[in-house]
Amino acid sequence: MPKKTVLSVQIEFVSILDEHGNYDAALGDGLIPDADLIKLYEAMSSCRYLDEVAFKLQRSGRMGTYPQNMGQEAGSLGAAYILNKDDWLVTCYRENCGLFWRGVPMESILLHWMGDERGNAMPREHFATPIAVPIGTQMLHAAGLAWASKYRGDSQIACTFFGDGATSEGDFHEAANFAANLDLPVVFCCQNNFWAISTPGRIECSAPTVAQRGIAYGMPCLQVDGNDIFACAYATKWAAERARQESKPSFIEMVTYRLGDHTTADDARRYRDQAEVDVWKERDPLLRTRMHLERKKLWDSSKEEAMQARVKTDVDAAVKRAEEIAAPPAADLFNSMYAELPPTLAHQRDTMQTHSLASEQAAKVEGH
Amino acid sequence: MANLNLVQAINLALIQEMEKDDRVLILGEDVGVNGGVFRVTEGLQKRFGEKRVVDTPLAESGIIGTSIGLAMAGLRPVPEIQFEGFLGPAYDQICSHAARMRTRTRGAYTVPLTIRVPVGGGIHAPELHSDSPEAIYAHTPGLKVVMPSSPYDAKGLLVSAIRDPDPVIFFEPKRVYRAFREEVPEDEYTIPIGKARVICEGTDLTVISWGASVMQCMESIEKSSKSVELIDLRTIYPLDIETIEASVRKTGRCVIVHEAPFTCGFGAEVAATIMERCFLHLEAPVQRVTGFDTIMPYYKLELNYLPDATRISGAINDIAAY
Ligand SMILES: Cc1ncc(C[n+]2csc(CCOP(=O)(O)OP(=O)(O)O)c2C)c(N)n1
Ligand SMILES: [Mg+2]
Numbered sequence: 001m002p003k004k005t006v007l008s009v010q011i012e013f014v015s016i017l018d019e020h021g022n023y024d025a026a027l028g029d030g031l032i033p034d035a036d037l038i039k040l041y042e043a044m045s046s047c048r049y050l051d052e053v054a055f056k057l058q059r060s061g062r063m064g065t066y067p068q069n070m071g072q073e074a075g076s077l078g079a080a081y082i083l084n085k086d087d088w089l090v091t092c093y094r095e096n097c098g099l100f101w102r103g104v105p106m107e108s109i110l111l112h113w114m115g116d117e118r119g120n121a122m123p124r125e126h127f128a129t130p131i132a133v134p135i136g137t138q139m140l141h142a143a144g145l146a147w148a149s150k151y152r153g154d155s156q157i158a159c160t161f162f163g164d165g166a167t168s169e170g171d172f173h174e175a176a177n178f179a180a181n182l183d184l185p186v187v188f189c190c191q192n193n194f195w196a197i198s199t200p201g202r203i204e205c206s207a208p209t210v211a212q213r214g215i216a217y218g219m220p221c222l223q224v225d226g227n228d229i230f231a232c233a234y235a236t237k238w239a240a241e242r243a244r245q246e247s248k249p250s251f252i253e254m255v256t257y258r259l260g261d262h263t264t265a266d267d268a269r270r271y272r273d274q275a276e277v278d279v280w281k282e283r284d285p286l287l288r289t290r291m292h293l294e295r296k297k298l299w300d301s302s303k304e305e306a307m308q309a310r311v312k313t314d315v316d317a318a319v320k321r322a323e324e325i326a327a328p329p330a331a332d333l334f335n336s337m338y339a340e341l342p343p344t345l346a347h348q349r350d351t352m353q354t355h356s357l358a359s360e361q362a363a364k365v366e367g368h
Numbered sequence: 369m370a371n372l373n374l375v376q377a378i379n380l381a382l383i384q385e386m387e388k389d390d391r392v393l394i395l396g397e398d399v400g401v402n403g404g405v406f407r408v409t410e411g412l413q414k415r416f417g418e419k420r421v422v423d424t425p426l427a428e429s430g431i432i433g434t435s436i437g438l439a440m441a442g443l444r445p446v447p448e449i450q451f452e453g454f455l456g457p458a459y460d461q462i463c464s465h466a467a468r469m470r471t472r473t474r475g476a477y478t479v480p481l482t483i484r485v486p487v488g489g490g491i492h493a494p495e496l497h498s499d500s501p502e503a504i505y506a507h508t509p510g511l512k513v514v515m516p517s518s519p520y521d522a523k524g525l526l527v528s529a530i531r532d533p534d535p536v537i538f539f540e541p542k543r544v545y546r547a548f549r550e551e552v553p554e555d556e557y558t559i560p561i562g563k564a565r566v567i568c569e570g571t572d573l574t575v576i577s578w579g580a581s582v583m584q585c586m587e588s589i590e591k592s593s594k595s596v597e598l599i600d601l602r603t604i605y606p607l608d609i610e611t612i613e614a615s616v617r618k619t620g621r622c623v624i625v626h627e628a629p630f631t632c633g634f635g636a637e638v639a640a641t642i643m644e645r646c647f648l649h650l651e652a653p654v655q656r657v658t659g660f661d662t663i664m665p666y667y668k669l670e671l672n673y674l675p676d677a678t679r680i681s682g683a684i685n686d687i688a689a690y
Contacts, residue, residue, distance in 0.1 A: 064492050064667055115492065115667030133495045134454060135426055168425035169457060196426050198402035204425050271401045330672040333662045344631070348660045352672070353679065354630045355623070355655035357686035 011211050013223045016230035019283040021291035028230045031237070032081070034298055040081060040101075040229055041289045041299075044073040046311040047097040048286060050106060051260070053319055054113065058264040062323065066113045071227070071259030073097040074285035075191050078232025079159055082240060088149075088158035089128045090142035092135070094191060094258075095161045102126050106318035107325070114322060117332075127156075135196075136162060136169030139188065143175050143249075146184040150247055157185040157243040159236070165196025167213055168204045176217040176251070185243035187236060188214060188251045191226060193258040198271040214251025226254030227285040257283065372552040374544045377519035378408050378484075381526040382446065384556060386416055389444060392530060395422040396431055396448030396484075405450055406486055406545055428458035432483065436465050439481045444530055452487045452539070453496030466535040467510030482529040483537045487515065488580050488627050489674055490543035492667045498542075499664050500579070500628035505537050506605040506637070512561055513604040515539040517582040519552050521602055524559030532561060543580035564608035566615070570597035573621035573687055576612060576638055578604060581625045581675055588680040594688050604634055612638065613645045620651035621690070623683045625675050630658040652690035655683045 016028040032040065051070045057063035076098025080089060089095070089102055096109055103126050111119030112131055120130035129145075132138035142160035149156040166172055167190060179186040192210045194201045205213065211221040222238065224231040232254055239250035257280035261268045268277075293299035334341060334349040341349070351358055372380065386392045394409055400423035403410030413421035424431050428449055435445040449455055455462070462483070469479045489498035506513045514529055514536055516522035522540070529536040567582070572594040577585045578601040589596045597615050601608065616622050622642055624635035639654040657675045665673050 065494055112666075113494070115494075115670075117666050133497075134456060165426035168427045168430070170427065170429050171457070196397075197405065198398045198400075199423050199426065203423055265405070270403075327668045330669060333660060333665050333669055333673060337662055345661050348630070348662075353682065354658045354660065354675075355679075355683040355686065356653060357655055357690060358682060361686050 009212065009215050011209050011215070011221055011223055013225075014231045014234055015225040015228055016234060017228045017288055017292055018225065019227070019288055021288055021295060023292055027234060031230055031233055034296065036081070037229075037289070037293065038298060040077060041286070041293060042307050042311065043077055043101055044097060044229075044286050044289065045307060046315060047073050047100060049308075049311050050096065050315050053315055054110070055260075055264060057319070063110070063113050064115045065263045065265045067093045067263040068260035069094045069096045071280065071284060072191055072193060072256045074229040075189065075226045075232050075254040075256060076161055077101055078229045079161075079187070079189055079236040082233050082236040083159055084156070086127050086156055087240070088142060088145045088156065090138050090145065090158055090160040091128070092132050092138060092162055092166070094163070098161070099128055102128055104128050106315065107322040110319060110322035111325065116325065116328065117336075118325070118328065136166035136172045138162065139166075139175035140171055140178070142186050143179045143184050146179070146186045146243070147182065150183075150185060155244055157187065157240060159187040159189060159240070161189045161191060163196060164190060164192040164194065164201055164210055165199060165204050166190070167210055168196075173217075176214060176219065176249075179249035180217040180219050183247050184249055185247045186249040187239040187243055188219070188249060189236070190251070190253050191256055192253050193256050195258055195262070195272065197262045197266060209253060211251060211253035219249050219251045221251040221253065223253040223255060226256030227283050227288070229285060229289055259284070369551045369553055371549045372519045373546050373549045374516075374519045374522055374540065375406060375408050375546060377523040377552045378526055378540060379410060379412070380552065380554070381523040382409065382412060383415065385527055385530045386412070386420060391442065391444040392446060393420045393422065393438070393443060394446050394448065395424050395435065397424060397426055397450050399423060399448050404448060406542070408484070408540070409448065428454050428456070429461050432458040432461040432466065435481050435483075436461060436469070436479050439479045440469065440477050444480055444482075446482045446484060446530060448484045450486070451497045452485050452499050452501055455485060455501060462505070462511070462535070462537075463508045467508050470534065471510060478533055479535045480533050481535045482526070482532070483535070485537060485539050486542045486545075487539040488541045488543055489664055489670050490580060492670075493542070495666060498667075498670060500626065500659065502539055502579075502604050503628055503632055503634040503637075506634055510535070512536040512606065513539070514561060514602065515541065515579045515604055516602055517541060517544055517579055517600050519550050521559055521565065521600075523552050524557050525561065525602060527556070528558045528561050531558075536561065539579065541580035544583065547583065559602070562603050562606040562608055564611040565600045565602055566611065567598040567600050568596070570595040570619065572596060572619060573623065573684065574599060574615040574619045575623045575625060575680070575684070576601065577625040578602065579627065581627055584675060584677050585625050585680055588677040588684060591677070591681060592684055594684060596684065607637070607641065609641055609645065612642065616642050616646045617649045620649050621687045623655045623657060623680065623687055625657045625680055627659050627674055629661045630656060631661050633658050652687045655687050657683045
């Protein structure tokens with residue numbers, strides 16, 4: 001019997017607005033109205049400025065470890081822009097821009113990195129789950145959230161973000177497999193920034209694309225220019241429609257780059273060349289969006305200046321609000337532990353001690 | 369002799385064991401080019417090459433699962449899990465395989481594996497970067513659990529762990545990493561797994577601790593007017609019952625201090641052992657000063673959670689007055 005090919009796959013790459021400002025009207029027109037594009041550009045600029053401020057806050061001891069999002073603003077923003085306001089956004093830590101677009105207050109993210117759990121008290125109306133610290137775990141939650149929506153017959157879908165490194169974790173593969181085999185309305189967005197701390201992409205995925213990891217589970221896949229807000233919006237729209245209409249998952253690889261260190265605790269010069277960073281600086285999502293707006297005569301330097309001033313005022317005000325929030329009382333350790341605090345835990349809270357004689361001593365003092 | 373901190377002492381132990389035994393190899397996330405996020409494996413890949421110091425994919429189950437295979441084949445892998453909070457994905461491999469292989473195969477296969485894991489709080493780190501899960505692994509038969517509190521001990525214990533024929537979890541307290549330096553011999557020496565260290569002798573009461581908490585205990589003891597004996601367990605499992613027993617029989621009073629939560633913390637095991645072995649010598653109920661039964665908080669509250677010298681002194685005074 002002659003051998004025959006049972007599968008050959010193709011993966012399309014979508015670029016609409018490239019780093020030189022070339023714009024594909026056939027794909028892009030109708031996707032983002034001009035007025036919205038201006039807002040999106042401002043959102044990216046604001047996120048970028050926040051990154052600069054956060055970096056300084058960390059360096060001056062006013063914030064803990066912080067992961068800059070610099071260079072990766074377009075991916076989550078493009079998705080959040082397309083999704084309905086009640087679609088789930090299930091992210092990790094490089095999706096600030098999308099979360100802010102959704103309405104999550106900047107203070108929430110700031111507080112989180114300032115070591116205050118109250119930053120995670122995401123108002124439920126934002127349909128955004130808290131930053132997931134264990135890498136690669138949150139995609140399963142997205143599958144469950146999407147499943148709940150399907151169960152109830154709602155049109156809500158779930159969109160989850162994760163890095164290239166995260167696709168090495170077993171949980172990623174389980175999430176993809178569940179979503180594909182149980183027909184769950186999930187949009188998987190992998191931000192491939194080529195690095196997982198110091199680990200280069202080839203160690204996380206030696207296949208030519210990360211996108212094909214989706215194909216392995218039976219999902220349609222797209223690879224897009226992740227620094228292109230149009231391409232990210234385009235792909236999300238494509239995947240969200242499939243999720244909403246057919247209750248099926250899709251996989252998007254957003255090709256991007258982390259312009260900063262992994263976090264403020266990292267020094268990327270130890271493991272990557274500045275020349276590589278310089279190439280990607282040219283591909284910055286903000287630069288090309290501005291170029292596009294200028295070419296369309298929608299933007300100029302005075303508008304830019306006014307916008308930067310607005311952004312500075314807003315971000316600085318958010319930082320001020322976050323810094324003015326005093327540390328929570330120590331009892332806060334206990335207060336969100338259970339719906340009803342077990343008596344032993346209530347006792348620990350009330351005494352802030354664990355050794356039993358402390359209570360005996362206290363009782364004696366009271367008794368006298 | 370060199371004056372080294374904990375990071376450097378561990379680094380030196382790794383270098384020496386790798387030089388001595390080409391079955392020893394290191395694997396983990398960011399351990400190679402970057403030298404580990406705490407720089408514990410700094411310079412090792414340059415020195416020993418990519419074959420022996422391996423940057424792996426970001427997958428803890430993968431790191432431990434492949435280490436088990438490497439060990440079953442006769443090598444001596446020393447995998448690193450980047451933070452104790454990320455042991456989660458590796459739990460199945462550690463507890464369902466590494467811990468059981470010898471028993472399951474009646475000794476036909478063994479897993480001589482040393483899992484290095486930074487542990488504990490107090491360094492202003494984000495969520496899941498500050499926990500103390502030693503009791504979980506001490507409660508898993510088949511594993512040895514080590515947690516040095518000083519550079520000298522770390523070097524000698526790590527050498528023992530790497531040479532040990534069974535799987536060892538080697539917890540490295542982050543708060544101690546760069547806290548202080550001490551004289552650490554270049555020359556080879558080992559510290560046996562399963563032997564506690566009496567840091568200072570005393571007659572009024574015994575304080576038992578391990579890991580970073582030992583520093584808070586010393587701070588408290590320096591201020592105390594009592595004659596306090598301080599024992600650093602160094603190895604959590606197997607527990608050095610003899611040293612504990614000898615001390616508590618002498619003092620009749622004992623405070624146990626650890627960062628991990630109170631309930632089912634390893635202090636509970638130590639307290640039960642003391643009750644069984646020293647019952648008639650006890651002058652006071654054994655006391656535990658520990659983390660609370662809560663999630664390890666984000667850093668704004670971490671000092672409220674971690675046992676500090678004040679809480680330890682409170683317990684010392686209460687038990688001394690009993
Ligand atoms: C389970 C787990 N293992 C290790 C870590 C430590 N860690 C934090 S971020 C990171 C790299 C993540 O890489 P990637 O998924 O590509 O996301 P990126 O940071 O590049 O956005 C690692 C190893 C973690 N947070 N969780
Ligand atoms: Mg990455």
